[in-house]
Every structure is written in C-alpha cells, then in structure tokens.
Amino acid sequence: MKLRRFISMMLIVTMLTVFAGCGNKDDRTQAAKKLNLSGPITVNVWYNDSAYESYLEFVARQFKKSNELVTINPVYIEADSYINYIYDESVRNNNACDIYFLTSEEMEKAYLSGLTSENDMYPEVYNENVYGKAAMTACSYGGKLYGYPVSFNTSFLVYNKKYAEAVDTIDQIRNISDNYQITDENQDVSMVFEWDPDSMFLNYAAAGAYINIGGVNAENRAEVSLNEEKIKKVLTKYAQLKDAFGIDRNTVSLKECADLFSTGNMLYTVLDADSLAEINVTDVDYGICEYPSMGDDLDSKAMSVTTMAVVNPYTKNVDASKAVARAISYDYADYLGSMAKKSCARADLKVKRAESYQKLHQIYSDSVVKAKYIGVGEVYMRYEIMLHQVYDGGNVDTAYSTFATTIEKTTKNNNENSTQSTK
Incomplete structure (x- = not known):
C-alpha cells in the first residue's frame, strides 16, 4: 500500500513538473478563474x-493553482450500494458530496x-463533436444531459501490426x-488468436447489432426487440469457435490474453479498453478494429459503459462544482490515461498512438450503450447464458428460444408496470 502511494505521488510530481513547464500558454483553467466566490470553499468529489485516485489528486492541485479559494477533496467511497449511500448521506445525514x-x-x-443536476454550463464542450454519440447518450436521461463523461469501456479486436493486419471476420x-x-x-509469436469467450461484455458484440435493448436512448424498458434470423446465424458460427481454436471458456482470462499480446507473443485477441493501459507502456505497435463479425453477411456491434462525473443537486456550490466536473472530464483529460489507466472519453485529444486512439473512439461512439434502466441486468445475464450454452455445445434453437422467451416476459412485465404507474 505504501509503495503504491509512493508511486502515485511520484507520478503526480512528474506531471506537475511537465505542466508547470507549459507556463502561461496553457489556458485550460479558465473555468476555474471565472468563478466569482466570496470566500474559500471545498468541493467534495466521491x-x-x-484507480482514479492519483488523477483526482492531480486535478485538485492544478485547480487550486487557478483559483486558490477552491479546494477539491477527492474521497474514495466503498459501499455495498453506492447510489443508496450517496442518497442517504445527501438527504438524511446532511453530508452531501458535491460531485460523484x-x-x-x-x-x-x-x-x-x-441525485442529478443538469450539465448545462458548457455546451461548446459537451457535445458529440468532442465526445461522440455513445458518451452523450450514456450521460443523458429523459432527453437531458446530466453526466460529464470521464472514461469508457468497450470491446474490440487488437492486432500486432508488426506481423498482422486488420481483419473483418x-x-x-x-x-x-x-x-x-x-x-x-x-519466432516470438506463439499463438495466432486467443480470447476470453466467457465474458458477456467482451462478446456482446457478436450479436449486438441484432439486439435492441432500451431503444435509441438505452432507457426505454418497454422497447426490446430481436432479429431472430440474424442472431441464430451468429450463434451457429459462435458455436464453432470452440472446435476451431480449442479454447475452454473456463480456463482463459482477459488478463492472460492481454499479457500474451503485450509481450508480442500473440497476433490477435479481443480486449476491452481498460486493458490497453498494459499495452501502451510496451513497444508493441498495435492496431484496433471492430470485434470480428461471425460472417460476411453479419455485423458486429460492441457494448459500452461510460464513467462520468455528476454534480449532486444537494451541493451548496453549484457553479464551482460544475467547473470542477469540467476540469475532471475535459480540462485535464489528457492526463487520465497515464494516471488512472483508463481510456479517456474525450475523442479530440492529441496522443502518441493517434491512429489506434481514433479507431477506438469510433468504435466507442458507434457502440451499443448498455441499457440504463433498473432491472435490465436479467436481460444481459440471459444473453450471457445463451452464449455459454451454444459455445459449450448446446442446441442453437433451444438456447435462442429460452433467451427470446425471457425477453418477451421481461418486456411484457415492464409494459404492465409502466401502464399501472401512469394510472
């Protein structure tokens, strides 16, 4: 623990030194400078x-330089029910955080x-041109933008550009x-392809183009639809992968695949965005393309989840909190990857591996946003079970039928509950 803390502090010092060298040319702190405060305040960020600890501490230091009246206080919260904890502290215990x-x-x-305040102060920053479509959808609800996109996760195929080229299928x-x-x-390459077939998140892309959960905005619980013909084609092909590559889904992990690829021992694998941090510190020259489709007449479409900063409506410092949320998600976003080991939601940064960064953001922007409504977890669990069943040799028609029946019942129940709530 002490070693991790020491490394984090040294990284912060290094970043501060680099940042200080920019002098007055770096005007990313204008939002902080424009705050009109009558006295010192503390903005608590939960x-x-x-993984975000070092990055948030860095942002706190930089923001303080621009406005000495503002102290950003990052607080790590470990709670069984995170949202319930924030609600209880905000409403019942008079201990509201400003941002979470x-x-x-x-x-x-x-x-x-x-627990959501509208993100409405910086429209020139928070739009699809800067963050892409999926980020804006993920951070919105009921047609309004609430979140400040910080990082994201999605799945894709990665390949070693020294020995391989992009593929489609x-x-x-x-x-x-x-x-x-x-x-x-x-001769350093020991394996052409391996991936984790057990992960729902990684492999949602296999049939993701043919499943609509939650509608365009990923929040309508009554809108779920399936393309039976296409999904069965995908499942038939997916079922052949075990024999084709000899991979037991219970013995291969995402981390193992990332390790093999980062040492140059594998040509292709399926990763998530969180895994790129390990590869980015190596000399492996990699390329990114979409999760491979299961056939020439089939498409793939990855799922994404976005992590955002949200301003708590119970804050006593609304404008300052929104400026801090901007600093975290936009102003200092170019430090996020190296300090938090996360993929930054901003799509317009200048980075070392520009081609891969741009392709990753294209996949993210076009991805299926994981549905945001309460109770949707069962749908994804059933999808995962369906993939496992066919991969392990189960009948495709039976696996699909079970999944489709669950979807139908879930949609019917959601429609009935929605109708009753409006009476």
Missing part, C-alpha cells in the same frame, strides 16, 4: 474506483433518486491460424 462518479448503467437509479482469423508458419522473423 468515487468508488480507486457514476457508471452509465446506473443513470436511471441516480436520476429517480433525485472470424473466418479470416481462422484462415490465418490454419495456415500460419513460424519463421526466423516471427
């Missing part, structure tokens, strides 16, 4: 993922709990694997 971190799948719960990877030959030049 988060429940310790939220994952997009919990947006409806936060909104219905009365799983059949192309199979063909490469079947015909691959070891030479003096590529």
Whole structure:
C-alpha cells in the first residue's frame, strides 16, 4: 500500500513538473478563474474506483493553482450500494458530496433518486463533436444531459501490426491460424488468436447489432426487440469457435490474453479498453478494429459503459462544482490515461498512438450503450447464458428460444408496470 502511494505521488510530481513547464500558454483553467466566490470553499468529489485516485489528486492541485479559494477533496467511497449511500448521506445525514462518479448503467437509479443536476454550463464542450454519440447518450436521461463523461469501456479486436493486419471476420482469423508458419522473423509469436469467450461484455458484440435493448436512448424498458434470423446465424458460427481454436471458456482470462499480446507473443485477441493501459507502456505497435463479425453477411456491434462525473443537486456550490466536473472530464483529460489507466472519453485529444486512439473512439461512439434502466441486468445475464450454452455445445434453437422467451416476459412485465404507474 505504501509503495503504491509512493508511486502515485511520484507520478503526480512528474506531471506537475511537465505542466508547470507549459507556463502561461496553457489556458485550460479558465473555468476555474471565472468563478466569482466570496470566500474559500471545498468541493467534495466521491468515487468508488480507486484507480482514479492519483488523477483526482492531480486535478485538485492544478485547480487550486487557478483559483486558490477552491479546494477539491477527492474521497474514495466503498459501499455495498453506492447510489443508496450517496442518497442517504445527501438527504438524511446532511453530508452531501458535491460531485460523484457514476457508471452509465446506473443513470436511471441516480436520476429517480433525485441525485442529478443538469450539465448545462458548457455546451461548446459537451457535445458529440468532442465526445461522440455513445458518451452523450450514456450521460443523458429523459432527453437531458446530466453526466460529464470521464472514461469508457468497450470491446474490440487488437492486432500486432508488426506481423498482422486488420481483419473483418472470424473466418479470416481462422484462415490465418490454419495456415500460419513460424519463421526466423516471427519466432516470438506463439499463438495466432486467443480470447476470453466467457465474458458477456467482451462478446456482446457478436450479436449486438441484432439486439435492441432500451431503444435509441438505452432507457426505454418497454422497447426490446430481436432479429431472430440474424442472431441464430451468429450463434451457429459462435458455436464453432470452440472446435476451431480449442479454447475452454473456463480456463482463459482477459488478463492472460492481454499479457500474451503485450509481450508480442500473440497476433490477435479481443480486449476491452481498460486493458490497453498494459499495452501502451510496451513497444508493441498495435492496431484496433471492430470485434470480428461471425460472417460476411453479419455485423458486429460492441457494448459500452461510460464513467462520468455528476454534480449532486444537494451541493451548496453549484457553479464551482460544475467547473470542477469540467476540469475532471475535459480540462485535464489528457492526463487520465497515464494516471488512472483508463481510456479517456474525450475523442479530440492529441496522443502518441493517434491512429489506434481514433479507431477506438469510433468504435466507442458507434457502440451499443448498455441499457440504463433498473432491472435490465436479467436481460444481459440471459444473453450471457445463451452464449455459454451454444459455445459449450448446446442446441442453437433451444438456447435462442429460452433467451427470446425471457425477453418477451421481461418486456411484457415492464409494459404492465409502466401502464399501472401512469394510472
């Protein structure tokens, strides 16, 4: 613990030194300078993922330089029910945070709990041109923007550009694997392709283009639809992957695949955005493309989850809190990747691996936003079970039928509950 703390502090010092060298040319703190405050205030920022600790401490230091009246106080919260804890502290215990971190799948719960303030001060910053479509959808509810996008996660295919090229379909990877030959030049490569077939999040993309959960805005519980013909085609192909690559879904992990790829021992694998931090510190020259489709006549579409900052309506310092939320999600976003090891939601940054960064953001922007309404978890659980069943040799028609029946019952119950609530 002490070693991690020391490394975090050294990283902060390094970043501050670099930032100080920018002098007056760096005007990213204008929002802080424009705040009209009558005295010193503290903006408490709650988060429940310790990976953001160093980054938030860095932002706090930089913001203080621009407005000495504002002290940003990052607080790590470990609670069984994070949103309930924020609600109880805000409403019942007079201990409201000013800003809290939220994952997009919990947006409806936060909104219905009365814990969201509209993101309305910086429209020139918070739009699709800067963050992309998925980020804006994920951070909105009921047609209004509430969140300040910080980071995201999604899935994609990554390949070693030294030995491989981008592909579109799983059949192309199979063909490469079947015909691959070891030479003096590529002798470090021990595997063509491996991935974690057990993960719902990674593999949602297989049939993601043919499943509509929650509608365009990912929040309408009564809007769920399936393309039976296409999904069955996907499942039939997905079922063949176990024999094609000999992968037991119970023995391969995402981390193992990321490790092999980051050491240059594997040509292709499916990763999530959180895994890129490990590869970015290596010399592996990698490329990114969409999760491979299950056939030439099929599409893939990844799922995404966005982590955002949200201003608590119970804050006593609204404008200052919104300026701090902007600083966290926009002004200092170029430090997020190196300090928090997360993929930054901003799509317009200048980075070292520009081509891969742009492709990743294109996939993110076009992704399926994980539905935000309460109770949707069962739908995703059933989807995961369906993938597991066919991968393990189960009948495709039976697996699909079970999944579709669950979807139908869930949608019917949601429609009935929605009708009763409006009476």
